[in-house]
Amino acid sequence: MNLGTARYFDGKQAVSREVTLFVLGEKLEGKDDSGSVFQWPLNSIRVKHRPKQDESGLISSLQYPNTRLSLNYAVFQKLNVALPNNSFRSFTSSTVAIFSIVLVTLLIVGALVWSVPRFTPSIVDWIPDQIRKNIGEHALAEFELQDHRCDHPKGMKALNKLVQKILPNPKIPVSVNVYSSVYVNAIALPGGHVAIFSELLDTMKHPDELAGVLAHEFGHVQNNDSLDALLVHFGYSFITEVILGDIEEAELLLSLSNHLIELKHSREAEANADVYGLQLLEKANINPNGLQTVFKHLKTLEPSEGDDGWTSFLSTHPPIDARIHNISKESSKKRYPAILSKREWKDLKNICLIHEDK
Amino acid sequence: MDSSVVEQKVAKTQIKFRSDLGALYGYWLLHICLSFFTLGIYSFWGRTNVRRHLAQCISVFNERVEYIGTGKELFFGFLKAIPLFILGYILLFVLSLTPLIALVFIPAIYIYWIASYGSMKYRFSRLTWCGIRGHLSGSSFTYANLSFWRAFLDVITFGILISHTDIEKWRFTIKHSAIGDTKLKFHGENDALFGTHIITGILAIFTLGISRFWYMAALKRYQLEHTTFQNIQLKSTITGGSLWWLMTSNLCILIFTLGLGRPIVINRNFRFYTEHTHIVGELDGSKILQSKELPSKTGEGLESILDLDTGIL
Numbered sequence: 304m305n306l307g308t309a310r311y312f313d314g315k316q317a318v319s320r321e322v323t324l325f326v327l328g329e330k331l332e333g334k335d336d337s338g339s340v341f342q343w344p345l346n347s348i349r350v351k352h353r354p355k356q357d358e359s360g361l362i363s364s365l366q367y368p369n370t371r372l373s374l375n376y377a378v379f380q381k382l383n384v385a386l387p388n389n390s391f392r393s394f395t396s397s398t399v400a401i402f403s404i405v406l407v408t409l410l411i412v413g414a415l416v417w418s419v420p421r422f423t424p425s426i427v428d429w430i431p432d433q434i435r436k437n438i439g440e441h442a443l444a445e446f447e448l449q450d451h452r453c454d455h456p457k458g459m460k461a462l463n464k465l466v467q468k469i470l471p472n473p474k475i476p477v478s479v480n481v482y483s484s485v486y487v488n489a490i491a492l493p494g495g496h497v498a499i500f501s502e503l504l505d506t507m508k509h510p511d512e513l514a515g516v517l518a519h520e521f522g523h524v525q526n527n528d529s530l531d532a533l534l535v536h537f538g539y540s541f542i543t544e545v546i547l548g549d550i551e552e553a554e555l556l557l558s559l560s561n562h563l564i565e566l567k568h569s570r571e572a573e574a575n576a577d578v579y580g581l582q583l584l585e586k587a588n589i590n591p592n593g594l595q596t597v598f599k600h601l602k603t604l605e606p607s608e609g610d611d612g613w614t615s616f617l618s619t620h621p622p623i624d625a626r627i628h629n630i631s632k633e634s635s636k637k638r639y640p641a642i643l644s645k646r647e648w649k650d651l652k653n654i655c656l657i658h659e660d661k
Numbered sequence: 662m663d664s665s666v667v668e669q670k671v672a673k674t675q676i677k678f679r680s681d682l683g684a685l686y687g688y689w690l691l692h693i694c695l696s697f698f699t700l701g702i703y704s705f706w707g708r709t710n711v712r713r714h715l716a717q718c719i720s721v722f723n724e725r726v727e728y729i730g731t732g733k734e735l736f737f738g739f740l741k742a743i744p745l746f747i748l749g750y751i752l753l754f755v756l757s758l759t760p761l762i763a764l765v766f767i768p769a770i771y772i773y774w775i776a777s778y779g780s781m782k783y784r785f786s787r788l789t790w791c792g793i794r795g796h797l798s799g800s801s802f803t804y805a806n807l808s809f810w811r812a813f814l815d816v817i818t819f820g821i822l823i824s825h826t827d828i829e830k831w832r833f834t835i836k837h838s839a840i841g842d843t844k845l846k847f848h849g850e851n852d853a854l855f856g857t858h859i860i861t862g863i864l865a866i867f868t869l870g871i872s873r874f875w876y877m878a879a880l881k882r883y884q885l886e887h888t889t890f891q892n893i894q895l896k897s898t899i900t901g902g903s904l905w906w907l908m909t910s911n912l913c914i915l916i917f918t919l920g921l922g923r924p925i926v927i928n929r930n931f932r933f934y935t936e937h938t939h940i941v942g943e944l945d946g947s948k949i950l951q952s953k954e955l956p957s958k959t960g961e962g963l964e965s966i967l968d969l970d971t972g973i974l
Contacts, residue, residue, distance in 0.1 A: 312792035317841060317946035319791065351727060352717050358679075361717075361725060369951060371792045373724075537754065 304385065307378040309333070311340055314369025324378065326385040333372070341370065346387050354379045423534040427527045432494070435530060439494030442529075448498060451483040458654025461647035468642055469514055469587050470521050477524055479517065483655045487601070489516050491523035493530040501655045506600055510643040513651070514584065515594025522579030528572040577626055590639040598626050677720045678935035685924045688714050705739065706732030712784075715927070719935060721790060722944065729794075730787035738783070745772075770812070774805035781834070786956035790840065796952045799837030807833055824858035824880070825851040831884045840890065841949045849887035854879055874908070875901030885938060891949070893942035899934075907933050 304326045310319035311333050322333035322340050331348065333340045343364040354360025354376045362372050362379075374382070458481070466479050477495040484500040491497050497520045499513070507513055523529060577594075584591045643651065692707025709732045716728035749772065778801040785797040811826035828851050835847040857879045864872035878901040885895040911929060914922040 314792040315951050317791040317793045317949035352725060361727065369789075369792050369794075371727075 304381075306381045306385075307375075309372050309374035309378055312371040312373070313341075314367065314371070319373065322372075324372075324374070324382070326382070331382070331385075341367070343367065343370075345385065348382075348386060419538040420531075420535050423531050423538065424527065426534055427530045430530065436494035436496075438530065438533070439492040439496040442492045443496060443498070446498075448482045448484070453481040453483055453501060453655035455650070455654045455656060457650035458652075461643055461651040462654065464647065465510065465514060465643060465651070466517065469518050469583055469589065471587075473521070474525055475527075477521060481654050489520055491520040491529055493527075493533065495524050497521070497524065503597075504652065504654075507597070507652075509593060509596070510641070510648050510651070511590045511593025511639075512597045513593070514587075514589045514642055515580065515591065516597055518580035518583040518587075518589075519576050519594060520580075521583060522576030523572065525579065526572065526575060528576065532572065574626075587642075588639060589642055676935045676938050676940065677723075678931050679718050679720070680928050680932055681714070681718060682924060682928050684714055685711070685928060689924045689927075702736075705735035708732075709735060715931060716788060718931065721940070724791050727789045728787055729789055730783070734783075734787075771805050771809060774808040775801045778804040778834075783956075785838065791946060791949075793841040793949055793951055794956065796839040796841070796954060796956075797834070797837055798839070798954070799833065804830075804833060820862070821859070824854040824876070827880055828853065828883070835888055839952060842952050843891060843949045846889045847884075847887055848889065849883060854883055871905060872901075874905040877901070878904045891942075891944055893940050893944050896939040896941055897937055898939070899937045903933070903937070 306324040306326065308321055308323050311322045312319050320335055320340065322335050325332045325334065326345070327342075329345050331343045331345055333342075344366060347365040349363055349365060351361040351363050351371070354374060356376050359373050359375050360379055362374065362382075364370060462479060462481065466477065470477060473495075475495050477497055479497045479499065481499045481501055481504060485502050486500045487503045487506060489497070489499045489503055497517065499516065499520075503516070504513065580594065581591050584594070688707070688710045692704065692711055695703035696707055709728075709730055712730065713728045716726045719726040749768070753769070778799070782797045782799075782801070785795040788795040808830065811822075811829060814822050815826055828849055832847050832849065832851075835845050838845040854876070857876050861872040861876040878899045881899050881904075882897040885897040888895050907929065911926045914925055914929075918925075
């Protein structure tokens with residue numbers, strides 16, 4: 304069958320020659336005045352650029368990858384009739400490919416989501432103490448806290464007494480300090496650093512409240528939560544950066560998903576620190592209601608924090624109501640001895656005074 | 662009857678770009694969506710489809726340019742680059758905890774140059790015209806050494822030698838570029854744009870940097886107009902004003918479409934550069950033979966991880 308003329312590139316020189324195309328059995332043959340120029344098996348033909356009415360197209364052969372045929376719309380249409388059912392075949396193979404990719408992806412996603420938080424505790428154990436301390440100090444520097452440390456001697460003495468009472472034999476040594484800051488918060492950092500912000504201390508009316516907060520933060524320290532969170536974040540960021548390095552839009556979406564997983568991880572760590580803290584308080588014979596009082600106060604400062612509705616999955620902490628409820632389950636009507644004298648508590652509350660005078 | 666399509670062409674034949682924004686949007690959206698749902702695995706194929714589409718929109722002497730790279734090549738290139746990236750990532754993390762953080766930038770920038778030249782080599786080797794492959798030889802390490810040395814000179818001379826650096830790096834790239842077995846040549850002088858660089862640099866203080874678009878345009882004109890291939894010469898009509906308008910309007914499109922206008926920007930860039938580039942002279946296609954050097958089997962790896970976009974394709 305004569306299909307018409309086309310231009311043939313042999314892949315050796317940047318020139319074309321005009322050939323007449325014939326379909327002979329299972330082959331496409333191109334001939335010029337000197338005879339046969341090429342023979343391509345029909346099933347090896349691939350469309351590189353589909354021709355349009357006013358635009359020529361380009362086809363190639365899998366068997367001769369450098370060769371090309373430039374042909375017009377009419378010739379292509381005739382050839383297309385003779386070709387095996389290429390379009391259907393490519394559809395099925397691409398469908399299978401897409402399904403395979405999606406399946407493999409789901410497996411990879413599952414494996415990543417499952418493995419990152421599970422492997423990090425083992426990795427954390429390998430990190431030497433000195434590096435943990437360095438990370439903690441680096442974090443303190445990042446928060447610009449080091450110049451705001453409150454160190455009134457009497458206040459420090461009372462604070463150390465409280466720490467010693469709550470955690471007499473720590474698995475990981477702790478370094479507790481009060482920092483002058485407007486944030487109502489306390490944080491545990493790698494290397495055993497615990498930072499209590501003066502604004503939080505100012506809201507407290509009783510040493511039991513500070514003891515509750517410290518016990519909770521010690522839970523984070525002993526569970527290596529901050530280092531664990533850092534590595535989880537590092538792991539997810541790494542994965543996101545590697546696989547979606549140059550697709551900003553997709554990277555943003557995946558980062559959001561990672562962030563949600565990290566938040567869930569963070570909420571679990573907070574709940575575990577609460578449990579650990581309550582156990583510490585129980586062991587030290589300190590009233591656990593102090594922590595409950597702090598949570599109630601935090602709830603009045605930020606009412607939305609108590610929300611356990613649909614937005615709770617966006618929170619780094621479990622809903623405050625649930626945390627208050629959990630503590631009240633553990634508390635009893637038992638009477639507890641005072642952990643600090645009134646004088647010591649006053650010194651501790653004034654731990655930042657000298658610093659502020661400076 | 663043999664007939665050479667590229668012989669005896671009329672002087673100043675334009676490079677043409679037949680844009681198809683709808684098709685480009687289709688490939689791009691598929692690339693973004695499937696890349697997300699496949700955690701980036703599809704991106705190698707998606708990126709290839711976009712490049713293939715863009716290449717075939719360009720024709721030189723009425724013959725289409727073709728991109729023959731595959732997603733599989735990019736995927737394997739990526740796999741090859743992962744160990745190096747992991748090493749770099751860990752190094753960066755550890756050094757960031759120490760006072761040695763400043764040292765991180767030296768290997769990071771060096772790797773950037775290696776990756777960008779490696780990427781150019783891959784892309785050029787996957788472009789064909791009339792069935793003949795492009796070819797970029799030269800070591801990525803040599804290019805990185807040159808870039809490093811030039812960057813050092815730029816720093817110690819407070820940027821005075823930047824125009825020398827720009828031309829020197831172009832000279833290196835062109836010296837190693839070929840279509841088939843026929844090499845491209847560059848006849849420019851390093852100090853040719855020194856005056857433009859200094860004047861636009863001084864004016865940049867008063868024009869908030871806008872004057873630098875005139876330097877960029879002059880550089881592109883100089884680079885192209887002093888590049889030859891066989892008997893043909895390239896001409897460029899890019900001006901500082903047109904370049905400024907292109908970049909400013911592109912930025913506005915990206916901002917106001919929240920990034921969804923990226924295919925429009927890509928399309929505009931291609932149209933701009935092809936419309937402003939002309940070919941003068943005659944070309945003898947029979948003397949351009951396929952290069953005997955085989956292209957690498959895997960694609961750019963580091964470049965895709967490092968989030969670089971070094972080429973027009």
